[in-house]
Amino acid sequence: MIHLNITLDPELYRRIKERVAPKKLSAFIADAVREKLGPSLAELEQAYREASKEPWRQELAGDWMATECEEWPD
Numbered sequence: 001m002i003h004l005n006i007t008l009d010p011e012l013y014r015r016i017k018e019r020v021a022p023k024k025l026s027a028f029i030a031d032a033v034r035e036k037l038g039p040s041l042a043e044l045e046q047a048y049r050e051a052s053k054e055p056w057r058q059e060l061a062g063d064w065m066a067t068e069c070e071e072w073p074d
Contacts, residue, residue, distance in 0.1 A: 020028045039047070051057055
């Protein structure tokens with residue numbers, strides 16, 4: 001774990017204190033930052049690998065293969 005000192009606007013801090021229990025503040029801030037940053041590259045790569053195994057996606061990819069050629073199919 002990394003410990004940080006941060007500065008917040010007093011109004012924002014008041015709103016957080018109204019909604020979040022003191023012992024849950026670190027988890028709340030970590031979740032908010034994680035949500036704002038979005039998924040990591042590793043998470044995206046894993047999701048793409050898993051999605052590529054889904055049969056309906058494989059079928060759809062096959063349908064699009066005809067559009068990836070230099071000439072029109074006969």
